[in-house]
Amino acid sequence: ADPDPLQDFCVADLGATVVVNGFPCKPASGVTSDDFFFAGLSREGNTSNIFGSNVTNANVLSFPGLNTLGVSMNRVDVAPGGTNPPHSHPRATELIILLKGRLLVGFISTSNQFFSKVLNPGEMFVVPKGLIHFQYNVGKEKALAITTFDSQLPGVVIASTTLFASNPAIPDDVLAKAFQVDAKVVALIKSKFER
Numbered sequence: 001a002d003p004d005p006l007q008d009f010c011v012a013d014l015g016a017t018v019v020v021n022g023f024p025c026k027p028a029s030g031v032t033s034d035d036f037f038f039a040g041l042s043r044e045g046n047t048s049n050i051f052g053s054n055v056t057n058a059n060v061l062s063f064p065g066l067n068t069l070g071v072s073m074n075r076v077d078v079a080p081g082g083t084n085p086p087h088s089h090p091r092a093t094e095l096i097i098l099l100k101g102r103l104l105v106g107f108i109s110t111s112n113q114f115f116s117k118v119l120n121p122g123e124m125f126v127v128p129k130g131l132i133h134f135q136y137n138v139g140k141e142k143a144l145a146i147t148t149f150d151s152q153l154p155g156v157v158i159a160s161t162t163l164f165a166s167n168p169a170i171p172d173d174v175l176a177k178a179f180q181v182d183a184k185v186v187a188l189i190k191s192k193f194e195r
């Protein structure tokens with residue numbers, strides 16, 4: 001959870017040069033209703049990519065009115081057979097509600113226990129803060145979910161791309177040892193992700 005606000009609102013001035021925990025506020029005299037409105041989640045995301053999924057963010061970066069308010073949302077579109085791949089949010093618990101389709105959702109605890117459910121429309125699942133989780137479309141139709149977070153900027157660490165597509169790259173020897181495979185296998189996995 002983010003810290004509590006110290007004023008009614010603090011619409012982010014994303015262009016400010018001063019660096020603070022969050023973003024400085026735009027002067028209140030210039031704030032309008034539009035600062036508290038965001039239409040970005042009304043549009044379906046493009047799932048034509050290697051994962052067959054798309055996450056549209058309504059966080060402080062796309063919706064500056066969220067600054068200091070401690071909440072954000074995503075729209076998650078997943079094509080049949082597609083996945084929002086295993087990832088974690090360092091700064092937030094995630095609540096997911098399925099609006100359309102059938103979606104397998106799951107997370108893994110720090111004691112390596114796997115918890116999962118197949119969601120139908122209207123059903124929810126909660127992913128405790130910081131734990132690795134994913135969604136996978138097990139239905140025949142497109143799946144649509146909304147996720148909500150107790151942070152204006154939850155952050156995301158995608159397991160596959162963090163390890164195999166970092167910049168600069170993690171040395172092959174490290175990954176070969178960690179995954180107990182030949183360096184050729186590491187190179188093959190790296191080749192699947194653009195950097």
Ligand code: GLV
Nearest residue numbers: 055074076084147
């Ligand atoms: C889903 O896991 C999301 O992060 O929106």
Ligand code: MN
Nearest residue numbers: 087089094133
């Ligand atoms: Mn997530």
